[in-house]
Amino acid sequence: MDxxxxxxxxxxxxxxxxxxxxxxxxxxxxxxxxxxxxxxxxVSRGVDGLNILGQSFAFGxxxxxxxxxxxxxSGSHFNPAISLSSLITGHIxxxxxxxxxxxxxxxxxxxxxxxxxxxxxxxxxxQINTLMxxxxxxxxxxxxxxxxxxxxxxYHMVVHEKNRSTFMAALPYxxxxxxxxxxxxxxxxxxxxxxxxxxxxxxxxxxTREHWIYWFGPLTGAIFAAALHILFRFMDYDHHSAxxxxxxxxxxxxxxxxxxGDPNASTYAGHSNHIDNGVTHGNFAxxxxxxxQVYHTPAGTSNTTTVR
Numbered sequence: 001m002d003x004x005x006x007x008x009x010x011x012x013x014x015x016x017x018x019x020x021x022x023x024x025x026x027x028x029x030x031x032x033x034x035x036x037x038x039x040x041x042x043v044s045r046g047v048d049g050l051n052i053l054g055q056s057f058a059f060g061x062x063x064x065x066x067x068x069x070x071x072x073x074s075g076s077h078f079n080p081a082i083s084l085s086s087l088i089t090g091h092i093x094x095x096x097x098x099x100x101x102x103x104x105x106x107x108x109x110x111x112x113x114x115x116x117x118x119x120x121x122x123x124x125x126x127q128i129n130t131l132m133x134x135x136x137x138x139x140x141x142x143x144x145x146x147x148x149x150x151x152x153x154x155y156h157m158v159v160h161e162k163n164r165s166t167f168m169a170a171l172p173y174x175x176x177x178x179x180x181x182x183x184x185x186x187x188x189x190x191x192x193x194x195x196x197x198x199x200x201x202x203x204x205x206x207x208t209r210e211h212w213i214y215w216f217g218p219l220t221g222a223i224f225a226a227a228l229h230i231l232f233r234f235m236d237y238d239h240h241s242a243x244x245x246x247x248x249x250x251x252x253x254x255x256x257x258x259x260x261g262d263p264n265a266s267t268y269a270g271h272s273n274h275i276d277n278g279v280t281h282g283n284f285a286x287x288x289x290x291x292x293q294v295y296h297t298p299a300g301t302s303n304t305t306t307v308r
């Protein structure tokens with residue numbers, strides 16, 4: 001098995017497993033947007049700069065908390081752009097992408113509807129995305145494009161590139177969204193998620209003429225991020241960062257020796273930067289799929305196991 005390939009053979013997954021993962025995406029997306037949209041709406045009545053900071057914090061923390069909760073079930077996409085990018089990189093299949101897409105749209109509508117139904121907010125609840133402060137459609141499109149590409153690339157690197165910090169992936173994932181919202185809220189109201197933009201417009205029954213950029217901007221940004229991630233994998237970047245996950249200087253030197261061709265250094269199968277006991281890598285996206293994992297030992301041996 002080629003351990004460098006990220007492609008997941010998730011077509012072997014059971015229908016029950018896919019249903020559980022899709023349900024997790026539905027519930028997780030609803031929970032995330034309930035926390036994020038509700039939090040943003042609650043702080044949207046102060047000074048302008050404080051509004052932006054508060055809304056960004058609501059979305060970032062909302063994603064961080066729910067992503068951490070559902071990461072081991074579905075991968076915590078909660079965003080069609082993340083799912084599309086993962087499809088292109090080969091971490092999910094076309095059927096699963098379709099299933100996730102439907103679950104995310106429905107979950108987003110439920111989350112925003114819950115905000116509307118459980119708070120005394122006006123029709124503005126849900127933070128309908130619209131261009132502001134003289135922002136042109138072209139600039140709005142590219143702002144959504146680049147920020148979504150950033151979010152997707154962060155997701156690939158902290159989730160799909162397995163390393164010692166993968167269990168904490170929800171932290172950079174949430175902080176990345178916080179940063180994106182902090183930048184874009186003043187100009188496009190920061191969608192960066194087609195499900196969020198669509199759900200808020202549906203609940204408010206208000207589609208702006210520029211609504212299309214909140215689909216095409218993020219989705220094309222997702223494609224760009226996938227291409228960038230594939231490029232880094234093609235360049236075998238982790239081979240050139242040998243020892244980056246070492247726990248101590250000795251492990252780092254052994255990894256560097258193997259990288260530089262030292263015959264006396266330990267050799268490691270697969271990715272050279274995963275060198276400590278129990279650290280895994282392999283061609284997998286989330287814990288719901290069949291996984292081929294390689295466990296490295298300092299002696300240079302490896303054991304491959306299948307996790308279901």
